[in-house]
Every structure is written in C-alpha cells, then in structure tokens.
Amino acid sequence: KKSFIELAPEDQVSGATFYKTEAQFRQALAGAYVPLRDLLDNDFYTGEMRSDNTHYEFYQINRGTAYTYRENIADFTDDPTNSYTNAIYFHCYTGIARVNTILGHIDGASLSETAKDDIAGQAKFLRAFNYFKLVRYFGGVPLFLEEVTTADEAFLPRATAEEVYAQIIADAQDAIARLEAPAFSNDQQPGQATKGAAAMLLAEVYMTQKKYAEAEALLLSLNGMGYDLLPDYADVFSTAHKNSRESIFEVQYMQGLQEGQQSNFIYRFIPRTSNTTVLTGLRYNNSSIGGWNTPTQDMINAYEAGDTRLDASIGMAEGTYNTSNMFTLSANKSIIGYTPEPGKTGVPYIKKYLHPHTDPNNTDDNWPIYRYADALLLLAEAQNEQGKGGAALAPLNRVRARAFGNNDHDIVTTDQAALRDIIAHERRVELAFENHRWHDLVRTGKAIEVMNAYGAALKQQYDYLSPSTYQVNANRLLLPIPQSERELNPDLTQNDGYPQ
Amino acid sequence: QERKTMIRGLVENENGQALEGVSVDLRNESTGAKRSALTNKAGVFMIETPGATGPYMFRISHLGYVTQTLHKESLDPQKEEALYVVLKASSTSLDEVVVSYGRQQRRDVTGAIVQLDAAGVRDMPVNQFAQQLQGKIAGVQVGQNNGQPGRGMEFRIRGAASLSSGNQPLFVIDGIPVTGSINNINPAEIETFTVLKDASASSLYGSRAANGVVLITTRHARPGDPKIEFNTFYGVQVIPQQGRPRMMTAREFAEFQNEYYEDRVKYEGYTGELAEEYRNPERYGEGTNWFNALTRAAPVQNYDLTFSSATERSSSAVIVGYQDQQGVILNTGTKLFTLRLNQDFNFSDNKLKIGFGLAPSYRIDHNNRLGTQGVNGLMEKIVEASPLIAPVDENGDMPLYVNSPGMVANVNPYAQFTQRKDDYKTTRLLGNTYLHYNFLDGLTLKTNLAVDKGAETRNYFSPASISTAGVATGLSSSVDNYSWTAEATLNYVKTFARDHYVEALAGYSVQKFEQESNTVSGTNFPGDDVEWLSAATSITDGSSNTTAYSLLSAIARLNYSFKDRYLLSVAVRRDGSSRFGSARKYGNFPSVSAGWIISSEKFMEKLPFVDFLKIRASYGITGNNNIGNYPSIPGIAPSNYVFNGELVPGLAISRLGNSELAWERNKQLDIGFELAVLDNRLSFTYDYYHKISDGLIQDRPIPRASGFTTITSNVGEIELWGHELALNANIIDRKLKWDASFNISFDRNKIKALVAPGFFRRNNTVSSDYYRNQVGHALGEFYGFVFEGLYKDEEDLKNSARWGDNSDVGTIKMRDVVPDGVIDNNDRTFIGDPNPDFLYGFTNNLRYKRFDFSISVAGSVGGQILNPSKWAYLTNLDGARMLLAAVKDRWRSPEDPGSGIYPRTKTGTTAIGRYVNSQWLEDGSYLSAKNITLGYTIPLGSNLLLRGLRVYGSVQHAFIITGYSGINPEISLDGLNGTSIGIDENAYPVPRTFALGLTATFK
DSSP: OOTOOOOSSSSSSGGOOOOSSSSHHHHHHOOOHHHHHHHHHHHHIIITTTSSSOOOOOOOOOHHHHHHHHHHHHHTTTTTTOHHHHHHHHHHHHHHHHHHHHHHHHTSSOOOHHHHHHHHHHHHHHHHHHHHHHHHHHOOOOOOOOOOGGGGGOOOOOHHHHHHHHHHHHHHHHHHSSOOOOOTTTTBOSSSOOOOHHHHHHHHHHHHOHHHHHHHHHHHHHHTTOOOOSSSSSGGGGGGTOOOTEEEEEEEOOOSSSSSOOOHHHHHOOOOSSOOOOHHHHHOOOTOSSSSSSOOHHHHHHOOOOOOOHHHHEEEEEEEEEEOOEEEEEEEEEEOOOOOOOTOOEEEEEEETOOOOSSTTTOOOOOOEEEHHHHHHHHHHHHHHHHHHHHHHHHHHHHHHHHHSSOOOOOOOOOOOHHHHHHHHHHHHTTTTTTTTTHHHHHOHHHHHHHHHHHHHHHHHHHTSOOOTTTTOOOGGGGOOOOOHHOOOOOOOOOOOOSO | OOOOOOEEEEEETTTEEEEEEEEEEEEEEOOEEEEEEEOOTSSSEEEOSSSSSOOOEEEEEOOOBOOOEEEESSOTTTOOOOOOOOOOOSOOOOOEEETTTTEEGGOOOSOEEEEEGGGGGGGGGGGHHHHHHHHSSSEEEEEEEEOOOOEEEEEEEEEEEOOSSSOEEEEETTTTOOOOTTTSSOOEEEEEEEESSSEEEHGGGGGTTOEEEEEEEEOOSSSHHHEEEEEEEEEEEEEEEOOOBBBHHHHHHHHHHHHHHHHHHHOOOOSSSOOEEEGGGGGSSSSHHHHHHHBOOEEEEEEEEEEEOOOOEEEEEEEEEEEEESBBTTTTTEEEEEEEEEEEEEEEETTTEEEEEEEEEEEESSSSSSSSTTTTTHHHHHHHSOOTSSOOOOOOOOOOOOOOOOOOOBBBBHHHHHHEEEEEEEEEEEEEEEEEEEEEEEEEEEEEEEEEEEEEEEEEEEOOGOTTSSEEEEEEEEEEEOOOEEEEEEOOOOOOOTTTEEEEEEEEEEEEEEEEEEEEEEESSSSOOOOOOGGGGGGEEEEEEEEEEEEEEEEEEEEEEEEEEEEEEEEEEEEEESSGGGGGOEEEEEEEEEEGGGGSSSSGOOOOOEEEEEEEEEEEEEOOOOSSOTSSEEEEOOOOETTTEEEEEEEEEOOOOOTTTOOEEEEEEEEEEEEEEEETTTEEEEEEEEEEESOEEEEEOOGGGTTOOOOEOOOOOEEEEEEEEEEEEEEEESSSEEEEEEEEEEEEEEEEEEESSSSSSSOSSSSTOOOOOEESOTOOEEBBBBBEEOOSSHHHHHHSBBOTTTOTTTSSSOSSSOOSSSSSSGGGEEEEEOOSSEEEEEEEEEEEEEEEEEEEEEEESSSEEEEEEEIITOOOOTTOOBBGGGGOOOOOOOOOTTTTSSSOOTTTTTTTSSOOOOOOEOOEEEEEEEEEEEEEOOOOOOTEEEEEEEEEEEEOOOOOEEEESSSSSBBBBBBBBBTTTTTSSOSSOOEEEEEEEEEEEEO
C-alpha cells in the first residue's frame, strides 16, 4: 500500500509504468502522428508561400507580428524570431520525441516480432520524415535519438547535415525492411506509414543527394505495391477518395465538433471575409485566419491550355474589398476563362481543399504528403538525370495524360536539359499547393534564380513590398535556427546570413 | 538609603483558583525603577520594592486574562504590603497575540509578528478583508490589481516572491490552513489578523510559510450581556475620472482618418478613395464614448447581523451576512451569503474546552470573471469600436459589427457585454472542532479537526446574436473540492525555580486536498432562447478530472524565558509532501529566535521614559510548495489520431517529470526591536530581514528540440532583504482624541543564480516579452528597446541606426544598443524596474465628543509601470483602431512634427512602436487615500432596547495622487508575483465608493 503522501494523478496514465503492452505502444504510435498536423499548420508558409506558387492577401490595417511574420516568410525578410518558421522546427521535434519514446521502450517490451516491426517501422518512418523536413529547412540540426527524461539531456549541439542525412537513410531503410506494403480494401488503405511510404521518402532523400540510381530503384519498387493514378485529378483530393490507390502517405483529418480531428485549410486559404458562405457553403468569419497561400498569377500562368488541373486546383472568389481590407464574397467562379463582373474583383484561391463539410471552419480534408503521381515524376527525373530520357517519358506522360484527358500533350523530347525543365514544370503544376515547390526549387538548384526573378516581378505589382524583400541568396535557402532555442542553448550556431 | 519593603500578593481567577506564572511588574513612577516577578503554583508572588517612596504602578498580566494596573501612592516601610488580585479571563487581549499553534504574550514574542484588530477597519465599504488591510502593516503589500467585484486582491509579504511558485501567503483561519479562495470570507466574521513575517514566527507552517502566514481568528462571544449587532452600508461605486483614457471623439476620429488618408496619398502614392463615412468630419460631434457605454455607476450594499451570548460555561456567536456588489462594467456583479456559528463550551472547571465553528457561504458571480485583462480586455474592446457608430441603433437593434471603414471588424462590445452569460456559483463550507484537555498540571492536549469544502458550478452561454458564425456556444462545468486537516498537539507550560519559564509543544498534523472537476461544452443551439446545454444539438467537448495533494507533518516548539526578560524559542516542522519527487519527499523547517527585554533590566531605571524595549533576532528556514500537484511525475495526455477514417486513441508524454525536484527553501534572518515610550503613548517597531530563497522552482524552459518546452526544476536563488518601520502614536488624549499609525517598508531583491542561460524571458514575442529575470538584476525588470524619439530629418535618418527598410523620417527611432547600425532584437536591453523603493501606509483616527473621523492612506514610491495597455491598444496608428486624443499631435511632416511622441502613420513603419520600449515606462509612485470615514454616535436613552447607534459616511478609494496616466497604479498583470508586477495590460477598473453606513447594537 502506498503511503499517505505517495499520490499520482488518477485522471491520466503515468509515464513510469506505461509502455508495456501492444495496445499501449499503438496508442503512443497514434500520438506520434499528431504533430504532423501542427507541422502542416505552418508548412504551407515555408513550403508554398515562400515559393513562386503562392503569395498572401496584404492586410493594410493589421500590421501586428501575426501578420508580418507570415508575410516575411514569403518576402524573404524573416528572422530567427519568426514564430512560424520556428514552429516548423518545434513540431518536427515534437514528433521525433514521441518516436524516440516508443523506440526507447519497445525493444525491452514483450511484443510479438510482427507487432514490433510494424510499430517500430512506422516510428522510424516518422522520425526520418521529420528529420528530412528539418535538414532541408534548417541544415544540420541537433540529432535527438533517445528519449529525453531530464533537463541535462535536452541540450545538444547541431549535428552536421551529413550526419542527419545518414540517420534519415538508416531510419528509412529500417522502415522499408520492417513495414508491409499497403493493404488496400475497397481501394482504400488505413492511412498509416507503409513500406511504400518509406521507400518514397528514401527516394526523395536520394534525389536530394543526387543519388539517382538508388532513387530510381526505390521508385520502381513501388510498382508492385498496388499504387495507381486515379482517373480524375480532382478526385485525388476529394474527401470521398481519402487514402486511395494514388496515396502513398497523407496526413489524416476527420471532421466533427467533438473529436478535434478536423482540418480547416480552406478557411485559411480564402480571402478574409466576414461571411464565407458563398465559397464554403457555411457562414463563418475567417478574418482572423484567412488570406494566406493565395495562388499567384505566375502559378496560374504555369498551366498549359487544356490542363484540367488548373480548374481542379484553383478557384476564383469574386467580390469586393471594403475599406477594411475585408472581402465581401458575391460568387464562386471557375478560373477557366475568368473575367470579373464589372465592379468586382476576382481573387484566386486553392480549391484542392474545398469539399462539402458540415460545420464551419471544420473540414474533412486530408493533406497529401506523397502520392503516386509524385513518385512517377520523381522517377522520370531520376531517370532523366541518369541520361535515360527515353525511359523517363513513360512515367512523365502517364501523369500528363491524366491531366489532359488524352495523349495529345505527351512529351516526346529526350533532350536531358529540355526534359529537366519539363519535369520540373510538371511537378510544379501536378503537385501545386502540396508543399513541394520550395523543396523542389532548392533541390534542383533553381531557387535563387527563380525567386529573384519572381520577386522582381512581384515588386512591380505590389507597392507595399520594400526594396529589401526578395533578396534571395544562398543563405536564404535555409531558415534561421529559432532565436529562443539559441538563447537557451548557446552551443547552437546560427545559419549564415541571419542575425547572430 | 531608603528602606526597601517586601510586597506579597495572591493572584486568582474569577473562580477563585490560584494562577501560576502571572507576570507582576512594578515601577516606581518617580525614579523609574522597576521590578518583576512571577506567581508560583499557589498564585503567590513576592517582590522586593526599590524603596518605600512612590508612587508605584503595578501591572499584572497573564496569558488569556485582561491585564490589570494598580496604583499605590506610597508604601509603608514598616510592614509588608499584601495585594489580592482577581484577573478576568479574556478571549483576546491587546497584550496577547495569536501565534502559530497558540497565543503568546505580546512582550514575549521573539518573532516578527503584527496583529491587527479587525474592529478598527470595519467601517470600510468593502467586502473583502484584504481591502481592509491595504497600507496597514509594515512589510505587507496588499495590492488591488483589478476591481472585479469580490476579487482582485493580492498579498505580498516582505517582497516574497519566487519566480513562478507564487507569492500569496498561507491563510490560516482559526487554525485551519485554508486551501481554497479567501474571498468568500465575510470580513464581519473576523476578530483579528495576525501576520507572521519572519521564519521563527512562521516555521511551524513549514513548507507553506515561505511567503509569510496570515492567521485569522473569527469572532467568539465574550462574557457579558448578550447582544445583537446590526451593521449595514449602502454605497455607489463610480470609476474615477482620473486615468480614464481620453479617446478621440467621433469628429476627431473622422479628422484623423482624413489626415491618415492625406498622408497615404502624399507619401505612399495611395490611389484609393477616402471612405464616405469620414468625409466632412464637422458633421460629427462627440459620437459614442465606448468607455462610458460599457461602464456605469453601480450600487454596493452590505448587511451583517451578529448575535452573541456568553456565560462562564459556554459562549456562542452567530454572524449572518449578505453582500451585493454590482460591477462598474455593465452586466457584472456578485452576491455573497454567509453564516458563521462559533460555539465554545467549558467543562470540568475549564479543564476541558470544546468548540465548534461552522461557516457556510454561497456566492453568485454574474459575468464577474469575464476576461477583462489583456487581450480582449476592456481597453481593447473600446479601441475596436468606432465612435461613429452607436451601440444600439435607432431601431433598438444592436449591430453585430461596430467598426467604421478601415477598422478591424470585431463584434459589438456592448452586445457582448450585455448578451453573454457567464455565471459562477460557489458554495463553501469551513468547519472545525477543537478540544483542549488540561489533564495534568501544565499539560494540555489540543486537537483540531477541520474541513474546507467547496463546490463551484459555471454556466456559460454566448448567444448566436454575437457570434461571427451565427452559432451559439455554451459550457457547463463544476468543481468539487474537499480538504481536511487533523492536528493534535501536546502543550506543556511550567515555571521552574521561579525564573525559568518553559512552554513546550509537540504535535502531528495531517492534511489532504482532493478535487474533482468536469466540463461539458456544446454548440449548434436551435436559437438563443434556451441557454442550457440540453438545447445544444452538438456536444463538442466533455472531460472530467481529479487532482489531490497530501501533507504529513510533525511539529515541535520550545519557548523558554529566564527572569521574564531573556527569551528563547526553538521550533521545527517536518513536512512530507505528495508534491515532491520520490527522492525528496520530506523537508525539515527549523527556526531559532531570541529576545531580550532590556526595559526590565535594572540599568534601564535611568531611562524612566522608556516603558518597553526589546531586541530580538531570529533565523529559520521555511518552504514553498506552490508548485502544482504532480510536477515530479511525467504526465501522459491523450493525443488522438485517425486511421481508417475512424478515431484511434493516442497518447503522448505531455509533461516531463522530475524525480529530483527539491523543496524551494527560504532562509531568513530577522533582527528587530520594539520600543514604547511616554507611558506607552508612542511605540515603535523596527525590523531588518534578509532572505535567501534557494532551490527556486520554475518550469525551466529547455530547448524544444527535446520535444518538450519546460521541465519543472530547481533553477536558482534570489536574495531578498529589507527594512520595516512602524510607529503608533496616541497624539492627543483629551476631549479630542487622536491616534495615528505610520508604517514604511523598504524591500529589495536580487537574483543571485539561475540555470543556463542565466535568464528567463517572459515569452518570445517582442510585443509582449515585457521583462527578463536575469542574474544580477531584481525580479521582473522590464526589457525592451530604448526609445530615442522620432527621426527628425533625412540627416538624422542617415546617421542613425535603422529598423530594416521600415525606418523613415518621422518614425520611431530606437537606440542601437549593440552598435551595428541596425535596429534588431539584439538592441533590446533592461529599461526599467517595477520594484518600488518603498511602500508606506498612514492611518489617523480622531474622536471628538460624538464624532469620529478616520483616514487611511497607502502608497508606493519609486516603482515603474510598463503600460502596454496604452501603447499596444490605445495608440495603434494603422487606422484600424480607435485612438487616444493625444495622438492628434503626431508627426505629419518635417514642418509639423507634432509632440515628438507619436510617429507618422506610414504603412509598415508603426509596428516597432508596439514592441516593448522605454516610451511605455511611467513612474508608478502613488499616494492613495484608501478610506475616509466620518461617523456620529447618536445619543440614546438608557432604557431602550437599542443600546448603541452610530451612523457614518465613508469613501473608499477617495483619491489618488499619482503621475501615472492609467486608472490604477496598483495594477499588475498576474497578481503581485515576481514576474508580473507593474505591468498594465488593463484590468477591471477599481471603483471609488461613496457609502452611508449604520451600526446598531441591541441589548
């Protein structure tokens, strides 16, 4: 019997005695997926808005840091106190810590080997995924691989980018070895990480490291796992086709007022308005959350004529701005052949995440991380980079044929340089607004050139952009290490080009 | 040489029993010579007098009895004098103070203790006792940081503060350490307050005593005629004009928008049009004054009825109270119903005493706890509404939005304040029973058994009519808490060999607190007709929780006095607490103190004007356990996810545990002296204290790369020291009587050590990272940019550091603290200090014939206030919010630079003004007249049922003399703890109350 002063919280489980049974590890594993959602709440600022795909609705009347920080990411004027780039860092590590707790206890637990493989495999996928985000955004970061239980263990210096990559590769390889291929039932999978997801992740890592042959082999290994393109591009994002045969990995959401599992991306991606009904079908005032990730004209222009992906990806919100920078919606229109009504303004918005839902600001949309079209285009790229332009055409054209509804737009050139640009362009339009653009620009060495040109054009268009915006150099390819982390841990160095 | 004589005497109580250990002090009034003695077991004392020539004064005092003074003109040298004295028992006496686990003669106390009689503060038209104590006791800071009815009071004793483990003292009511809120205690029930300031006075409360202890005794009936007392007051509360924000009128705001527009066109090439609403500002007048629209004059009333009756065998007191305080913010208020029954019995010739105390109370808070501080506070509501729009339109409807063009669209605050419901109902029961059994000579067993039971429900409803989504939301929650305390002590009192007086105590104490709570919230109500969750079609959240802590303690104390003038006290408490890590469950809290009553020494006869002089010193260790209930245990919380389109339960470690978490210890030294002169008409107390608070417990921020943000840890050490002086004077004692008391305290603190990196910041946002706690600095020093005016001209701009591209002529210039030509985060530095140089209080009581008059003031000198309320809310220059009228005088052009305080409105340049900077600092010194009362006692015939009748008029918060521009210079963001004092994020305004009161006593 415990003494009178031995008390433990009765309304929650306690750490010391937890992590014994498979059910407990399964719960811990589910908990390790959750930080992905926090990551996605911020990833579109750095993954899309920092690229030439999207911009933001300038909010003249509110210049608080909640607005300026997010604008600064897009404008390349962000600094180490930017809470939105900091959040990427924090949430990736929350995911890593949860994985480390699982991995730290599972070897000593009496689980079946099958269960151990499945749980540890998913855990390692998640750790690799988070470190891959971190290393691409921040460079070499502290490498936490053990559960932290005391303050002293929380202070690690930065590892090199090579060390981080080595760990990612080791984890991803282990995940591939331990996980099963996806189990489709009625063309749907559960939504957990699979052998395919781990292979796709490792392929992208290899692509980043220009290890094209290794990437190609992994991407080809996906072929036997039941993946396929859906016939209709718009269906890929539909809430009726979650975790479909095209999905390799996506972050799960579920609408509902009770469970707290919902998404709300569309409410953040449409213009600030006191009534969203015209677009979302439900009344909501999104003025405190909306106005971000607005597709640019540059993005719209990137679609070729006849590409069904334009209409599936971007819609037009029509209405009028009032003097408080609020948008009064009057119509939801197709972008195809759009001309505004007299006296009205059309604002493009991301349509991929707009599907019917029951309650305002509470949507059912999942977020795609990896899908088969991505794998096909990556394969084409891997093959083209190895001089196998002929082979690259098949996966590339498979994606294009779906987009155009026919083979009339097939690519025929096998010229490596031409094909490189074509594949890059294809990735941009196929994977638009799925947080790939910035990573692709950096990976392919195009970021500085593309973003400076884009910035120059944008400054012509918007007089609120000051001269210091869009000064993109090599230093700006990495985000700054959060200032607060460096204040706590003086051993953490800052990336070049940011205030020390 | 004059012959000496011997005086013998017998001292008995009213029952004819001999009293042992009674102090008998004798003084020759002409020579000042003194002698003292104690009675023996037979109640007999013997004193050799210094001489026969008088006059002589005898003072006979004993614990628990009314002190008697006798005069003898002269003594007969030929025979022995004999005195027979009967001492009357008293429940309280001025010469006796309440101490931890007992009472003690005031003169014998070796710790720093101040006792205040509640009768002296009963006239104040307030309903919290804390308000009565403002400025009354040296070293006890009582701040009213907001004016929420029935709430908002904070204590800080001797600057006590830890970084985050609270600063509130422990409140002990009739021996029960209370576990819940103290604001449900009806002040009318209180007899005395005793503040234990130093470690020797408080160490018997061990791990809870680091912030000081306030002992409260409630009223018991005293022997005498039974009586009924009726007290009431009725008052009106108003927000003082002083410190109210002077906002632009509708016309001024329209003019501002015109000028803002002109400047955008002129400097930014803006091509848009000016909104129609702002054209022709002369058509507008005052417009809506939203401050006035949201506030009001509000009544406060209070009724107390006390019945008391006592015989030798039993006494009972019943106090019934009712308070109703409406709030000065619309649609807020509180009501409190209280009852207290105190019943005492004596059996077996006072050998057995048994008593019961029972105090139920019921409070109804209506919209009283709505967030009125910080974001969403009153000031923000005011600046987000346009003076061009009325809260209620001509059709009697409340518009949902009340913003003019260019302003942020927020919901009509008048509609929010009047339509939202947030009611709390609190039931509280304090109960205790004691038994004192004097089973052997000098040996008494005392037990105390107490419960503190609380229950609270909350019902919240926010109607669809004030929802931007047109959806109503509701919440229902309840909290049930229960705490019990059981204590038993053995007390032994004995005088040995005449001069050696010993008082020993040993005991055991057990306490447990348990709480259960649940919350349900819902939405999608069919309409606004039914405000209860039964109407909600969607339940959005539901949870139930429980928490507990327990404390297991042993206590011991030994008081020893030799010749009644050399005093020594040793005390220790050993606490075992459920809150601490498995390796650190138990803590020992010892103290030692000594005193010397110099005035009883023979050589003091040369200073006859000195009536009493004592020096004392103490040293001891106390603890602070305000660290939450389970900081040593890692917490695992739900973190659910979705697979297969279905919810799957998930879990994740939400909080790191720390099994090494140790006690926060407070090591305190106190040196003091007490002096009374001129027939005790002038008394003076001085104390110096020095405290080292080590093992400070705080949620230590750790790198978030660990997956966690903090770990509760022992993080550092603070040194606190200070001087306290108190002076009580009976200035005039004739037809006009005038008593005055004055106290002043100088409190200092310095952070001596902190874990890496040597400082804690408030947060990572430059606009609200107000302070930094750093080694070598005082607690809560403000941190930010240094304001250097506006850039005067191109020359100035060129030669000064700039904030990126955003600086321009007429924008705010900050000091380039790290001189690199760029204004950035690294240019933030320490800019101010909220800690006052000294705090003081001054009370005067005058009486002339049937009139009485009193005034009490409290004040603070030297502390600074950081005023984000003004600079982050009231002066936002982006045209999106209402503005202070002073902003009219801002920079418009090099020729029209304005007052140099407010910059230009150029887009993208103003944000830096909302970063914490030295412009936000103001001197927080003030003198506040807490209360002024004028009373008149009405003469009555002797045969009436009515025995006494007094009427009075009283003004609470009568006036404040301060240079501070805000409403309340006592404001602090989150109580008076070390990390929030002196920050004005606006709060519920503290009203001024004008009241009329009546006190009637019936036979």
